[in-house]
Amino acid sequence: MGAPLPRDPIADAQRNWESRGWADVAGPMASITAIMRTQQILLARIEAVLKPFGLTFARYELLALLGFAREAQLPMNKASALLQVHPTSVTNAVDRLEAAGLVERSPHPTDGRTTLVRLTPAGRKLATTATVELNAQVFANSGFSPTDVQQLTRILADFRRNAGDFT
Amino acid sequence: MGAPLPRDPIADAQRNWESRGWADVAGPMASITAIMRTQQILLARIEAVLKPFGLTFARYELLALLGFAREAQLPMNKASALLQVHPTSVTNAVDRLEAAGLVERSPHPTDGRTTLVRLTPAGRKLATTATVELNAQVFANSGFSPTDVQQLTRILADFRRNAGDFT
DNA sequence: CCCAGAACCTTGGATGTCCTAGTATATTGC
DNA sequence: GCAATATACTAGGACATCCAAGGTTCTGGG
Incomplete structure (x- = not known):
């Protein structure tokens, strides 16, 4: 800047x-x-x-999360909890990903309140491609030494646990 | 959440x-x-x-920065550089702080392009009050041990220097 | 069995960030 | 001295995040 x-x-x-x-x-x-x-x-x-790729970090995170889920699908509220963002942020991301043909919404088979989000084949493909690119261009040269990574991981995990993110 | x-x-x-x-x-x-x-x-x-206090972090940061500046004033572009945010973000923050009577804009005496931002007395007072509150409620119990703080400071300073933030 | 309370999603509003573009003023170079 | 370039700020647009509120569907206690 x-x-x-x-x-x-x-x-x-x-x-x-x-x-x-x-x-x-x-x-x-x-x-x-x-x-x-x-x-x-x-x-x-x-x-x-x-x-x-036409992606933002928020949308990428959702794609990546779905890529690791069984059947490549999750309820919206589950995605919200795992990504630790507000439900409205997930609604927003899904709206845009769906418009781009990368995910699809479908009703939950037994609970009429919840909506499932699932990767389309295009979404799955893009998730992998984008991840490979992020790995190569950002994570592989993160600017943190291996020792730094270890210390950061420890410090921030303690902090997040203490903040109530997980037990 | x-x-x-x-x-x-x-x-x-x-x-x-x-x-x-x-x-x-x-x-x-x-x-x-x-x-x-x-x-x-x-x-x-x-x-x-x-x-x-009617403040957001972005607006608070600007108030705090001005509080440490000579004459409690800075050119907009200087504030943008020191806060390391986009110039339009400063414009946005100043607009709202000015509407709240916490800062004032004034023309630069010699350079017609630049605008100076200065704390009003109310702004100076609120900056101090808000800082005392942040110190007590957030920084005093940050969730990081003194050792963590040292390690974080070192790791993140290295990272920021390497990213081109400063030399 | 049924209604009150809880859970889930979406819409609308406020804020912040950045980018692009436009206007005004300085500075530089021929 | 004047044109070309650079700098400073602002306006408008795209996104993301959160909160508050509303509609729909479940669940549980009476």
Whole structure:
């Protein structure tokens, strides 16, 4: 979005916090701000790879999830829970994927309230293609060393468990 | 958004990647996905604290940045660079903060292209109040141990530098 | 058996982010 | 000095996320 800054803006913020008498929380503040920024960078990289396929990250995640599901299908509410996003976000993603012919909705055989989403053959194919591309262009050169990956995985899993994501 | 899941969905995804023959990138994939999810959780906590003040995280960040600037003012493009967001996002945030009487726009004295944004007294006061609240309710109990904070700071700073955020 | 409460999905609204394009002002180069 | 290029901000559009509200279908207790 612009040229590199001469200084780390987050490190500056941490110093500002300390000089204001908030030194006790300056470290966590900086870590959290860094997570926000890192997420933006990673999301931008991912979306750049997915754009040629007409996919966004949200839609890709749903395709990938369905690709690993039995019969390549899931109830909407199950998808919402596993992706950990609001049900309306799933509705939105399915609307667009369905319009693109990548998934199909069908009524649940026994529960009239729930709707099943299933990959079409085209959806299955695209899910694989897009994943291969993401693996090669983003995950293979993530910018994290193997040690970093291990530490991140541990730290963030602890955090997510503590936040109530899973038990 | 829902009850805790019985299993970590990201760990499941990692296993799925491995069983598909993508074991070499399964670790980074899981780390990156965990960053995405962690960012969502943290953002939700922050916005919950800011909501009573009529602020969002984007608007708060701008207020906080101005609070540390000389004269409590900055050119729009400088704010965009330091917050590392698109210029239109700053325009959007300033529009709303200005409507709320928290910041003011003024023309740059020598460069007719640039606009300065400055905190109003109300804006300065709210910035401090909101920060104290965020410190107490989010950063003081971040969910990261002091060791985690150190490791995160190091890993994410390396990543951001490598991504071209700063030198 | 039936109705109240719960569960599931969708619609509509608010916000934020980015991109593209357009307007206005500076700066550069011939 | 003037035209070409670059920079700064803003308007409009596409997407995603969440919340609130509404319609439909289940489930359970009386």
